[in-house]
Amino acid sequence: MPRLAGSSKLLRAMNESAALAHLLEPGMLTRADLRRLTELSTPTISEVLRRLTDAGLVTVVGYNSGRPGPNAEIYAADPDAAYAAAVSVRDIGPSGAPSVVAALCDLTGAVRARIENPVDFLHTDPRTALVDVVAELSGAAGVPADRVHHVQLGVPGSYDSGTATIRHVDVPGLNRPGLVPEIAAALGTRVGVDNDVNLAAVAERRRGVAREVDGFALLWLGQEGLGLAIDIAGTLIRGARGGAGEIGYMPLYSPDSTHRKVDLQDLFGGAAILALGRDHGITGGTPYEIVAAAAAAPDASGEFFTHLADRIAVGLAAVIAVLDPSLVVLAGPVAQAGGQTLLTAVKGALRRAAPLESTIAVTTIDDDAVLLGALDAGLTAVREALIASIRDNQA
Numbered sequence: 526m527p528r529l530a531g532s533s534k535l536l537r538a539m540n541e542s543a544a545l546a547h548l549l550e551p552g553m554l555t556r557a558d559l560r561r562l563t564e565l566s567t568p569t570i571s572e573v574l575r576r577l578t579d580a581g582l583v584t585v586v587g588y589n590s591g592r593p594g595p596n597a598e599i600y601a602a603d604p605d606a607a608y609a610a611a612v613s614v615r616d617i618g619p620s621g622a623p624s625v626v627a628a629l630c631d632l633t634g635a636v637r638a639r640i641e642n643p644v645d646f647l648h649t650d651p652r653t654a655l656v657d658v659v660a661e662l663s664g665a666a667g668v669p670a671d672r673v674h675h676v677q678l679g680v681p682g683s684y685d686s687g688t689a690t691i692r693h694v695d696v697p698g699l700n701r702p703g704l705v706p707e708i709a710a711a712l713g714t715r716v717g718v719d720n721d722v723n724l725a726a727v728a729e730r731r732r733g734v735a736r737e738v739d740g741f742a743l744l745w746l747g748q749e750g751l752g753l754a755i756d757i758a759g760t761l762i763r764g765a766r767g768g769a770g771e772i773g774y775m776p777l778y779s780p781d782s783t784h785r786k787v788d789l790q791d792l793f794g795g796a797a798i799l800a801l802g803r804d805h806g807i808t809g810g811t812p813y814e815i816v817a818a819a820a821a822a823p824d825a826s827g828e829f830f831t832h833l834a835d836r837i838a839v840g841l842a843a844v845i846a847v848l849d850p851s852l853v854v855l856a857g858p859v860a861q862a863g864g865q866t867l868l869t870a871v872k873g874a875l876r877r878a879a880p881l882e883s884t885i886a887v888t889t890i891d892d893d894a895v896l897l898g899a900l901d902a903g904l905t906a907v908r909e910a911l912i913a914s915i916r917d918n919q920a
Contacts, residue, residue, distance in 0.1 A: 611896055613724075630904055650698060679719060686718075692768065721895040748857075755848060850883055851883070856890070
């Protein structure tokens with residue numbers, strides 16, 4: 526960030542940034558509230574609010590008449606000052622084919638529009654598909670495209686920020702070099718990209734069972750693949766090329782074995798769950814449906830959950846042995862479908878598998894965690910950019 530010329534400009538920018546940061550979080554504050562929170566003088570707070578109001582970032586939303594004297598103006602961040610869009614690419618949607626789900630929120634975090642479309646990526650260029658879905662989203666919300674200040678993409682793969690390339694992804698065309706810069710140029714705004722499981726962890730920390738912990742690991746049980754997110758004190762570990770957490774590729778065989786190569790994905794990925802369901806006479810067209818059916822009638826599902834949990838415990842033992850997290854969250858469609866029945870089975874399986882200790886929980890988020898995490902990440906980026914812009918404008 527460029528150095529601000531002169532102490533008065535520096536102090537003014539710091540004061541405005543501090544006030545806006547408070548208004549973005551709790552909002553609905555009077556001058557007296559802001560004076561107490563920032564420890565600034567009354568004249569300084571008045572000047573800060575005037576400048577933020579003139580910049581279109583803050584607005585008067587009401588009056589407090591509960592005190593003696595003139596009614597106090599109540600201020601809040603202007604919801605329409607900026608917007609964030611979130612776009613999640615699913616390798617398997619509700620129809621069993623790839624789909625894109627997207628949402629748009631205002632500066633307060635209120636969702637203004639949400640859509641989901643199946644996309645045939647074999648015949649549709651990803652740039653076109655993703656640019657079109659953001660345009661459709663803006664239209665549905667009645668928001669001009671230039672007010673969308675950040676678009677956060679969630680992808681079923683890893684993002685190498687050094688080469689701006691999506692890797693370890695099965696969606697056709699999504700790994701094309703140069704794709705992300707093309708999308709940003711076409712949209713005319715900032716575009717962030719992250720692994721879908723990392724974004725689910727963002728949602729879990731902000732909205733789920735990981736809100737109060739120092740750090741945690743999130744094991745994603747998806748319709749197709751597996752994933753791992755590693756949160757250390759609120760910071761996600763992504764690795765040198767964005768590939769940290771690609772746990773499905775972990776090999777599980779001896780180099781001199783005569784058996785075929787086996788990865789963790791082969792134990793409890795989507796195809797393995799479908800096969801396990803068939804072995805136990807459980808019907809369903811997707812892993813989610815198989816696990817949901819077993820959870821709805823556990824007495825009729827035989828040893829399904831015992832066998833599935835034993836497999837999951839292999840992955841959990843590796844995660845806990847390396848990271849020793851205080852909490853491991855089971856998340857993703859399969860975990861949501863299995864709920865407490867799956868959780869109980871997994872806890873028992875881990876005790877049988879290894880002398881390792883960690884608290885295991887199942888996600889409490891019943892919505893699309895990837896989309897929610899992308900919204901949270903996008904909104905954070907927009908707010909940080911607005912605060913930074915105040916300082917830059919004082920340079």
